[in-house]
Amino acid sequence: MENVILIVHLLLALGLIGVVLLQRSEGGGLGMGGGGGAMSGRAAATALGKVTWLLAIAFICTSITLTILAAQKASGTSVLDRLGGSAPEVEETVPALPTGEDLLPPADGDTAPLVPRAD
Template sequence: MTTVLLVLHFFVAAALIGVVLLQRSEGGGLGIGSSQGMGNLMSGRGTANLLTRATAVLATLFMALALALGLLNQGTGRQRSLFDSPPAAGGAAPGAPGALPATPVAPVAPPAPAVPTN
């Protein structure tokens, strides 16, 4: 159920992005939503009304799906973040290439620069 809602949420988000980009802004913007792109099917005002209503419907669906997904995952007992879980015990095996040494090693200081003598 959660997977279906998550996929639907993705498609609604993609459609919402597309509809917002199609709208004509006051400064010109992309200007894709003008009446030239629609031919004689709709006037510029009719296109703007259609895109505004589509944006409102998609935004409502987006919020409803986000709330539904949040409520479904609320009581599952799953971890809420990657940072909430402790690191895996053991990690790499001793002697493995990525394993840390058991005893701390003191850092080696770089040699002092040589002073030229005249």
């Protein structure tokens, strides 16, 4: 049932996009002049305008229906509850700290004589 409504919803979305793109531009969106019904307060209702409203109403109805179905399916459980298991235990291991001898310079007897590099 949910898949059928989802497919109808997607088809309505594509149809709505197509119908909106087919409509004639009213102009004035970016200051461009548009002729025609500038004197009237309301533009004439065209067939494409009516189809746009019909598709928009159907799109909103399928959106609300899908939201209701998703809310009923969720029924207040979390994703981890639906998986059926508990979260795996994580071992917290702390890396070993370096000893102080690694941080200090070598003792006088341990140093090798410095030999200049021949480049």
